[in-house]
Amino acid sequence: xxxxxxxxxxxxxxxxxxxxxxxxxxxxxxxxxxxxxKMSKLNKATVSSMVEELIAKRYVVEIGEVKSKRGRxxxxxxxxxxxxYVIGIELNxxxxxxxxxxxxxxxxxxxxxLISDNEKEIVDQLFKAIDEARTAVPQSALGxxxxxxxxxxxxxxxxxxxxxxxxxxxxxxxxxxxxxxxTGIQTFVDNDCNTSVIGESTFGAGKGRNHQIxxxxxxxxxxVGIVIDGKVFRxxxxxxxxxxxxxxxxxxxxxxCGNRGCWEMYSSPQALxxxxxxxxxxxxxxxxxxxxxxxxxxxxxxxxxxxxxxEYLGIGLANVVNTFNPEVIIIxxxxxxxxxxxxxxxxxxxxxxxxxxxxxxIDIVPSRFGELAASIGAxxxxxxxxxxxxxxxx
Amino acid sequence: xxxxxxxxxxxxxxxxxxxxxxxxxxxxxxxxxxxxxKMSKLNKATVSSMVEELIAKRYVVEIGEVKSKRGRxxxxxxxxxxxxYVIGIELNxxxxxxxxxxxxxxxxxxxxxLISDNEKEIVDQLFKAIDEARTAVPQSALGxxxxxxxxxxxxxxxxxxxxxxxxxxxxxxxxxxxxxxxTGIQTFVDNDCNTSVIGESTFGAGKGRNHQIxxxxxxxxxxVGIVIDGKVFRxxxxxxxxxxxxxxxxxxxxxxCGNRGCWEMYSSPQALxxxxxxxxxxxxxxxxxxxxxxxxxxxxxxxxxxxxxxEYLGIGLANVVNTFNPEVIIIxxxxxxxxxxxxxxxxxxxxxxxxxxxxxxIDIVPSRFGELAASIGAxxxxxxxxxxxxxxxx
DNA sequence: TTTATTTAGTTTAAGAGTTAAATTAAATAA
DNA sequence: TTATTTAATTTAACTCTTAAACTAAATAAA
Numbered sequence: 014x015x016x017x018x019x020x021x022x023x024x025x026x027x028x029x030x031x032x033x034x035x036x037x038x039x040x041x042x043x044x045x046x047x048x049x050x051k052m053s054k055l056n057k058a059t060v061s062s063m064v065e066e067l068i069a070k071r072y073v074v075e076i077g078e079v080k081s082k083r084g085r086x087x088x089x090x091x092x093x094x095x096x097x098y099v100i101g102i103e104l105n106x107x108x109x110x111x112x113x114x115x116x117x118x119x120x121x122x123x124x125x126x127l128i129s130d131n132e133k134e135i136v137d138q139l140f141k142a143i144d145e146a147r148t149a150v151p152q153s154a155l156g157x158x159x160x161x162x163x164x165x166x167x168x169x170x171x172x173x174x175x176x177x178x179x180x181x182x183x184x185x186x187x188x189x190x191x192x193x194x195x196t197g198i199q200t201f202v203d204n205d206c207n208t209s210v211i212g213e214s215t216f217g218a219g220k221g222r223n224h225q226i227x228x229x230x231x232x233x234x235x236x237v238g239i240v241i242d243g244k245v246f247r248x249x250x251x252x253x254x255x256x257x258x259x260x261x262x263x264x265x266x267x268x269x270c271g272n273r274g275c276w277e278m279y280s281s282p283q284a285l286x287x288x289x290x291x292x293x294x295x296x297x298x299x300x301x302x303x304x305x306x307x308x309x310x311x312x313x314x315x316x317x318x319x320x321x322x323x324e325y326l327g328i329g330l331a332n333v334v335n336t337f338n339p340e341v342i343i344i345x346x347x348x349x350x351x352x353x354x355x356x357x358x359x360x361x362x363x364x365x366x367x368x369x370x371x372x373x374x375i376d377i378v379p380s381r382f383g384e385l386a387a388s389i390g391a392x393x394x395x396x397x398x399x400x401x402x403x404x405x406x407x
Numbered sequence: 408x409x410x411x412x413x414x415x416x417x418x419x420x421x422x423x424x425x426x427x428x429x430x431x432x433x434x435x436x437x438x439x440x441x442x443x444x445k446m447s448k449l450n451k452a453t454v455s456s457m458v459e460e461l462i463a464k465r466y467v468v469e470i471g472e473v474k475s476k477r478g479r480x481x482x483x484x485x486x487x488x489x490x491x492y493v494i495g496i497e498l499n500x501x502x503x504x505x506x507x508x509x510x511x512x513x514x515x516x517x518x519x520x521l522i523s524d525n526e527k528e529i530v531d532q533l534f535k536a537i538d539e540a541r542t543a544v545p546q547s548a549l550g551x552x553x554x555x556x557x558x559x560x561x562x563x564x565x566x567x568x569x570x571x572x573x574x575x576x577x578x579x580x581x582x583x584x585x586x587x588x589x590t591g592i593q594t595f596v597d598n599d600c601n602t603s604v605i606g607e608s609t610f611g612a613g614k615g616r617n618h619q620i621x622x623x624x625x626x627x628x629x630x631v632g633i634v635i636d637g638k639v640f641r642x643x644x645x646x647x648x649x650x651x652x653x654x655x656x657x658x659x660x661x662x663x664c665g666n667r668g669c670w671e672m673y674s675s676p677q678a679l680x681x682x683x684x685x686x687x688x689x690x691x692x693x694x695x696x697x698x699x700x701x702x703x704x705x706x707x708x709x710x711x712x713x714x715x716x717x718e719y720l721g722i723g724l725a726n727v728v729n730t731f732n733p734e735v736i737i738i739x740x741x742x743x744x745x746x747x748x749x750x751x752x753x754x755x756x757x758x759x760x761x762x763x764x765x766x767x768x769i770d771i772v773p774s775r776f777g778e779l780a781a782s783i784g785a786x787x788x789x790x791x792x793x794x795x796x797x798x799x800x801x
Numbered sequence: 802t803t804t805a806t807t808t809a810g811t812t813t814a815a816g817a818g819t820t821a822a823a824t825t826a827a828a829t830a831a
Numbered sequence: 832t833t834a835t836t837t838a839a840t841t842t843a844a845c846t847c848t849t850a851a852a853c854t855a856a857a858t859a860a861a
Binding site: 025328 | 618643666
């Protein structure tokens with residue numbers, strides 16, 4: 014936290030302490046002023062004046078007193094999640110999902126749209142969808158505090174430009190600029206794995222963990238979102254985490270990325286379906302969900318296919334563990350629904366192949382937000398900015 | 408920067424600004440007060456009072472005036488590198504290197520020692536060597552500000568404990584505690600790849616870069632040191648960067664880590680020597696340096712062996728690039744001396760295998776500090792703590 | 802040679818923020 | 832009814848930054 018080629022002044026102090034108080038209320042609320050003072054080590058007087066300000070700005074509400082053994086009763090404070098709203102968008106290939114959430118990331122409205130493969134049309138459809146979402150936003154003190162967009166592709170996070178989305182045929186699309194000009198609302202654009210991991214780490218399966226990895230396994234490929242020390246890691250040009258094209262078999266078949274034996278050639282949903290067909294003669298290839306349903310019903314070919322894919326996922330994840338030594342790995346995508354059929358083979362492969370793997374030190378869990386991970390995460394990016402950067406916002 | 412479960416107060420402001428001024432002088436010196444004021448955006452008055460304090464504490468010296476077109480001449484300020492000294496230690500398997508550097512990381516004294524494989528003896532030899540180094544430290548204002556130790560093994564950086572060093576047969580050795588008790592000097596313990604990358608990023612081949620990877624290729628194996636946003640990344644338990652055991656050939660031969668087809672099985676110095684022997688019938692297997700000398704002299708078997716090893720290094724580095732998207736990769740170890748013989752195959756393999764690789768966006772360079780990388784880096788860890796953490800030090 | 806102008810650096814008074822101590826508020830125990 | 836306890840606010844002191852005024856020391860112009 015705390016970037017801004019930083020000089021210290023009274024203003025900075027104020028922001029630091031205001032954020033500290035605000036986030037204690039957000040995370041530990043309901044909480045009293047005195048507890049905040051003890052936890053934050055700020056003076057009671059400071060806490061009182063901060064709280065006064067936060068109440069005036071509608072971020073915080075008093076929710077009454079609470080019984081105590083003796084002495085004056087403390088007044089409990091709570092974060093006012095409905096003080097403002099955020100629009101979150103997942104811009105995928107062929108479809109997009111738009112949601113409206115409050116400041117606690119509770120989903121208030123959602124809708125999915127099929128979209129074009131033409132740049133101009135996509136932008137048009139995006140604008141229309143944002144307009145529709147805006148009409149769904151309730152009245153609130155702060156209104157819409159921002160728009161977050163998670164895109165399947167490489168994004169320059171600073172400029173908010175979609176550098177390239179090979180599958181969608183998009184290139185150098187200044188999304189942030191376009192959306193901000195159209196709406197006048199501050200907008201953040203990021204890769205969908207990054208928004209997903211922000212969402213999971215702020216409110217989801219990785220809450221409270223410092224180092225976490227989100228593994229995204231979809232038809233568009235494999236990618237990871239990386240959170241280090243509570244911050245998303247994007248690399249120099251925004252393509253950190255493109256681990257789907259990590260070599261796990263250097264003499265393997267050629268991938269259309271140019272490399273050989275890429276991880277995602279063995280572990281994608283397509284590979285799962287291929288594995289399944291290998292063991293079971295079948296006309297129309299089933300979807301991932303159907304294979305999972307078959308496994309749950311005891312179908313051996315399905316179980317074998319899921320196990321095998323889980324092992325391949327585990328091989329790559331062993332590399333991930335050796336590289337990042339994370340506290341938690343969150344799995345997103347249809348396959349996460351396979352639960353034990355896929356998680357157990359992953360865990361077994363990790364313990365076989367990863368010298369330092371300790372199952373007690375690392376959780377491997379499915380995403381909490383499922384299909385909405387990327388869009389909720391995109392909204393969380395706005396919330397995160399709002400509550401963890403020391404810039405004056407109101 | 409700026410951790411400390413942080414509440415803001417006047418003291419924090421002061422520390423932030425003091426460090427800011429100090430580091431501008433360290434990095435841009437010789438520099439005048441007025442330039443510092445412009446660059447830092449701190450008020451002239453603030454800068455003056457900071458500088459006064461820094462001069463009183465001997466960190467900074469005035470080195471006279473400089474000509475100017477008109478008006479009063481500015482007084483130039485310089486960082487006083489000899490204000491204090493640091494002891495840096497590389498604790499390897501069978502040997503250790505001890506150095507004394509000043510606050511600019513200039514080496515003032517160095518010595519290597521063969522060491523035992525017995526824990527008690529190693530600690531004893533370490534203490535003796537530290538005593539010897541202390542006698543070599545010149546008089547200075549601050550004296551010895553700290554001791555840094557880079558160890559080949561997994562380290563708990565917070566407690567300064569060597570968790571495990573498989574090759575050295577050490578386990579749960581509370582090095583920080585032992586050395587601090589013996590010397591009374593603040594001590595930092597870290598993995599040798601981590602200290603190396605700190606050194607290179609502070610004063611060496613990665614100076615000024617935010618995201619960098621140090622690749623260490625030695626007889627002890629392959630490992631990487633990771634710097635993200637200017638900070639070392641160690642993971643939850645300190646084994647982040649154990650990428651030597653990354654699978655690059657999932658059906659390859661078994662490694663003694665339990666995995667198959669680990670990167671370091673193909674790219675280690677031993678593998679280089681093996682490759683060389685394959686092409687050249689020879690009695691006593693030559694050392695890496697000798698193979699490099701042969702290549703320089705035009706020996707084809709040597710060139711082939713180096714090329715092949717470079718290609719294997721490149722396969723793993725393609726994974727590293729896809730994972731971290733770094734600005735620079737620094738190579739440490741004997742092989743780095745092979746220069747073009749190994750760097751060119753690496754670059755070629757990267758462009759073949761890494762979709763997003765752009766040779767203009769990523770430097771692949773040998774370590775600046777060579778054999779001393781780990782020990783200088785260990786010392787830099789102390790210096791880094793001294794100049795970039797907002798704790799009162801004097 | 803004197804005066805004006807320019808640039809560097811210091812001094813001063815004001816302002817913003819935190820905090821310890823004193824005070825007020827509101828409860829229970831004696 | 833009084834004493835005690837705990838929560839929260841008010842007050843006065845203190846630190847640090849800053850804008851503005853001022854001093855220092857140079858060159859340019861008259």
